Amino acid sequence: MITLLNKFDDNYIMKEKDILDVASAYISANNLESYLSDVVFNPNSSHLGHYNLKTKEIVLNDGKIVKFGYSLFDKLQNIHQIDEKYYTYFLNFYYLYIIYHELMHVSQRAKYELNATSENIFNYLYELCTKLHQSDQIFYKNNHDLFPMEIDANNNGYLTAYNLMNYTKLPSKEVSIMKLQYLFSLIFNYQKENEKIIAPIEKLAKENSIIDLNQIVKLTNETSLSKIERMNLGLSISLKEYDSIQKEKQKILLKK
Numbered sequence: 001m002i003t004l005l006n007k008f009d010d011n012y013i014m015k016e017k018d019i020l021d022v023a024s025a026y027i028s029a030n031n032l033e034s035y036l037s038d039v040v041f042n043p044n045s046s047h048l049g050h051y052n053l054k055t056k057e058i059v060l061n062d063g064k065i066v067k068f069g070y071s072l073f074d075k076l077q078n079i080h081q082i083d084e085k086y087y088t089y090f091l092n093f094y095y096l097y098i099i100y101h102e103l104m105h106v107s108q109r110a111k112y113e114l115n116a117t118s119e120n121i122f123n124y125l126y127e128l129c130t131k132l133h134q135s136d137q138i139f140y141k142n143n144h145d146l147f148p149m150e151i152d153a154n155n156n157g158y159l160t161a162y163n164l165m166n167y168t169k170l171p172s173k174e175v176s177i178m179k180l181q182y183l184f185s186l187i188f189n190y191q192k193e194n195e196k197i198i199a200p201i202e203k204l205a206k207e208n209s210i211i212d213l214n215q216i217v218k219l220t221n222e223t224s225l226s227k228i229e230r231m232n233l234g235l236s237i238s239l240k241e242y243d244s245i246q247k248e249k250q251k252i253l254l255k256k
Helices: 002-008 016-029 062-080 084-114 121-135 137-142 148-165 172-187 200-207 213-221 227-232 239-255
Strands: 038-041 049-052 057-060 191-193 196-198
Touching: 002 016, 002 084, 002 148, 016 038, 016 084, 049 084, 057 084, 062 084, 062 172, 084 121, 084 148, 084 172, 121 137, 121 148, 121 213, 148 172, 148 200, 148 227, 172 227, 172 239, 196 239, 200 213, 227 239
Parallel strands: 038 057
Antiparallel strands: 049 057, 191 196
């Protein structure tokens, strides 16, 4: 991995072989060989990336990833006045986010199957996401970013990508912009309303009666979860916890 990150300092942009190597290293390090059969590239896929539970394949649309990577850089450049010479770092950052987002779905499957008989908040939410995805794909698509497993994959994808970019020679100002993407992801679907924080799972429950908020609260209370662990699943957080992320964001913005 360090060899790949060193290449980033020479304006190198990740290729298919690099993606396969990253996935292979992650799978090997986490003993997930039985949960991922292959990583394939499909230019006709409607998704940037997708983990197929049946075939156990990660399917990536390389063209779409590059297109969205450029779009992300243009957006961030306009907001933060990033020097054009750093654009390849941001393309690689987005590549890493997508790869680790999908690898997180592989880890989620393994975590669920290894503890399938246990009644806990993670298993409940995993089964809920799987059930709704299989029974109503339109609902899932329309509310994609509110689903716990997607929030978990988003947050961890951004965090892993940001942590890895710290090993490059990219200046701290630009690296901090990448950290901002992680912090934005953490609170993206939380809403502050009358000194109360509405969680993504509460929003999702309003859209579908199959979601039992009382059961979710019960299982959450039975498990000792940190602030970040709850945010990774889109569960309830306090006003103080929400404000702590906002303050962290503000510190970065003031330093720039």
